[in-house]
Each structure stands twice: as structure tokens, then as C-alpha cells.
Amino acid sequence: MNAEFQINGTSLETARLLLRPFRQSDLQDFYEYASVEGVGEMAGWRHHESIEKTREILDHFIREDKTFAIVLGETGKVIGSLGVEKYGMEGALTEFDGYRGREIGYVLSKDYWGKGLMPEAVSAVIQYLFDTWDLDFLTCGYYDFNAQSKRVQEKCGFRPYRKLVMDTRLGTKEPGVLNLLINPKKKIKFVFSHPETLIYKED
Secondary structure, X not given: OEOOOOOOOOOEEOOOEEEEEOOHHHHHHHHHHHOOOOOHHHHOOOOOOOHHHHHHHHHHHHHHXXXXXXXXXXXXXXXXXXXXXXXXXXXXOHHHOOOOEEEEEEEEOHHHOOOOHHHHHHHHHHHHHHHOOOOOEEEEEXXXXXXXXXXXXXXXXXXXXXXXXXXXXXXXXXEEEEEEEEOOOOOOOOOOOOOOOEOOOOO
């Protein structure tokens, strides 16, 4: 089942990054990376074509309080976001009944691709969600065309869970993979539903 989650003012520090709640003062940094063609599209949403669109999404991030701003430590610049979202198909994925989990999603400024920053951010959030929030599992997905996101998830310990065709915010349907990560401190053996899409292999 989907666990309740809010950031509640939490900040997480890594070697190069600070993850914190979004602020209204982040508008220009947010627009700078979200307006670049190809950034949002890798995650299934259209790049922002106006700063008004960015302001709308920023207000949503602040109101919902479940998306971290990814801040480059040496400059204080916001270079991405990492959301702790509800996973979909909660009613259909009966293996998660009685277990607490969420789905994570992320985007990074194109200027910082290939520097290992996103695995650094994702790993910090995974540790926080498992240690502080005591979640049982996390899911995270990628579209087949997004090899970079696939590598991030592999580096962070996610394992292929289901092969799906997923809806995008662009109004398209794209084949992709939903990955699964189980809290390593817990001895959980799921009884998986829907074998037609299942690709998870247990140890």
C-alpha cells in the first residue's frame, strides 16, 4: 500500500548535493533546466514553454511537499528534482497489500548529466525512506528509450520488476520497465500478482 509521506522541512546532504523542500525563490533555477527541450521528455512530460508553467508546477511541489529540490552544494543552484510519489495500480498489485511503499521519480538539468549526481541523490533518499520512514519497498520506472535512468536505478540497487506500457504526460504510451527495491533490513517475500507482466527474479 502507499505509505503517507511529506518532507516536513527535512534536508539531506551528500558529498556534492543538498536535497531540501522547494521554495518560491527557486523559480528561476527551476525554469532554467525545465525549459530545456529533452529534459522533461526523458521523464514523460513536455519541457516548460513558459515561466508561468514552471510557477504552476513549483506551487504544486510546495503545496504537496513530497518533492525534493536537488541543490548543487558548491553553488546553491537548484539543478533537479526528486519526487516521492504514490505508486500506481495500487489495487491491482496485491503483493504490496499490508506493506508500506512509494515510487520515486527524478529529473536533472542537462548541464549535469553524466557526472554521477543523480545516483548520489537517489541513494540518499532511499536511505532516508528506509531508515527514517521505515518503508518496506520502493518502485521506480524508466521508459525503454531512457538508458540513463536505467543506469541510475541499477546503480542504486533497483531490480527489474515488471515490463509495462506506461502512459506519459505527453499523451503517448511508451514501453518501459518498473523496478523494485526491497528494504534490505527486512525479510520480505512477496507473492506476486499478474505474472503476464512480471519479470522480477528473487535470489
